[in-house]
Amino acid sequence: MRILITGGAGFIGSHIVDACLAAGHTPAVVDDLSSGSPKNLPASVPLYQIDIRDRAALAKAFSEFQPEAVSHQAAQMSVSRSVRDPIFDAEVNVLGLVNVFDEASRVGAKRIVFASSGGVLYGDVYTPAPEETPANPISPYGISKWVGEKYLEFYARERGLTGVALRYANVYGPRQNPHGEAGVMAIFSQRLLAGEPATVNGDGKYDRDYVYGPDVARANLLALTQPLETHFLALNIGTGQRTDVNQLEQLVRQEATAIWQQGGQTGSPPEPKHGPARAGDLRSSIVDASLAATKLGWQPTVAFAEGVQRTVQWFAEHA
Numbered sequence: 367m368r369i370l371i372t373g374g375a376g377f378i379g380s381h382i383v384d385a386c387l388a389a390g391h392t393p394a395v396v397d398d399l400s401s402g403s404p405k406n407l408p409a410s411v412p413l414y415q416i417d418i419r420d421r422a423a424l425a426k427a428f429s430e431f432q433p434e435a436v437s438h439q440a441a442q443m444s445v446s447r448s449v450r451d452p453i454f455d456a457e458v459n460v461l462g463l464v465n466v467f468d469e470a471s472r473v474g475a476k477r478i479v480f481a482s483s484g485g486v487l488y489g490d491v492y493t494p495a496p497e498e499t500p501a502n503p504i505s506p507y508g509i510s511k512w513v514g515e516k517y518l519e520f521y522a523r524e525r526g527l528t529g530v531a532l533r534y535a536n537v538y539g540p541r542q543n544p545h546g547e548a549g550v551m552a553i554f555s556q557r558l559l560a561g562e563p564a565t566v567n568g569d570g571k572y573d574r575d576y577v578y579g580p581d582v583a584r585a586n587l588l589a590l591t592q593p594l595e596t597h598f599l600a601l602n603i604g605t606g607q608r609t610d611v612n613q614l615e616q617l618v619r620q621e622a623t624a625i626w627q628q629g630g631q632t633g634s635p636p637e638p639k640h641g642p643a644r645a646g647d648l649r650s651s652i653v654d655a656s657l658a659a660t661k662l663g664w665q666p667t668v669a670f671a672e673g674v675q676r677t678v679q680w681f682a683e684h685a
């Protein structure tokens with residue numbers, strides 16, 4: 367199948383490219399490289415370096431590649447930027463998204479999968495939240511994910527295609543960008559391996575559901591290719607397990623210490639510093655992914671400790 371992945375040069379998108387190739391599909395990527403990198407992609411995969419806000423360029427790429435299915439990962443993905451600049455957020459995450467969905471339907475793609483977010487839709491939840499949890503997004507980023515799902519439902523209903531919104535929990539793993547404000551594991555890995563302390567916001571008691579990037583890519587592959595009975599589905603993608611930032615920092619530090627020792631370096635990375643709490647940070651965000659098991663046959667396969675080990679190792683090799 368010809369599968370177009372927007373944001374495919376980024377963290378999750380590039381793992382989706384790998385999953386598509388491994389399953390024998392033909393992927394291509396649309397990405398403006400604002401946070402992604404061609405280094406995340408095999409040279410054989412066509413890369414259209416396009417901003418999804420540029421309708422004409424997007425139309426040209428869709429006409430040329432003629433995707434049968436589209437995985438829409440490209441986004442402005444900073445919650446705080448969305449609060450500072452709601453117009454830019456809406457230009458990329460709403461208008462850019464409509465450009466992508468409209469082009470997909472114009473060229474006759476039969477399936478669109480969209481990267482939504484459980485965390486920003488459900489708010490503070492102390493037990494794993496199912497999909498029926500009322501959506502109450504409070505940031506422009508969260509609002510754009512909710513609106514994106516509604517647009518997908520509209521395109522699916524009106525244009526004879528199937529739409530799947532995957533509501534990710536906190537995704538982590540190799541290739542995550544450590545330079546932004548999201549991606550706490552990537553940021554901690556880089557700092558600790560370099561012998562700098564991690565900064566834990568507030569008391570660090572912020573529970574999150576961490577799901578491994580290649581597992582999320584497999585959920586995308588299934589959502590892109592499996593037969594589905596309904597025109598639109600929203601599915602949580604997470605583990606239902608909680609880890610707070612203090613526990614995460616400790617695990618990353620353990621792995622970084624082991625890597626230092628393997629390299630003959632003595633000592634261990636420093637203890638964390640505590641910074642001020644970040645306004646608006648949820649205390650707890652965990653999703654229930656049992657519907658994805660029923661509808662797609664998807665389950666996470668990489669346990670957290672194993673995923674942390676692989677991630678820190680990757681950052682050590684790519685420092």
Ligand SMILES: NC(=O)c1ccc[n+]([C@@H]2O[C@H](COP(=O)([O-])OP(=O)(O)OC[C@H]3O[C@@H](n4cnc5c(N)ncnc54)[C@H](O)[C@@H]3O)[C@@H](O)[C@H]2O)c1
Pocket residue numbers: 372373374375376377378379396397398399400401402403416417418419438439440441442443458462481482483484534535536537538542543
């Ligand atoms: N990482 C997470 O924990 C998480 C959680 C929930 C949802 N998501 C969603 O998953 C998707 C992928 O996130 P990621 O973590 O891989 O981030 P990422 O920054 O690594 O990937 C996003 C990609 O989109 C590209 N992009 C950004 N703006 C673009 C534009 N205007 N035109 C074309 N390309 C553009 C970037 O260059 C990048 O390659 C996003 O939609 C994000 O909102 C991620």
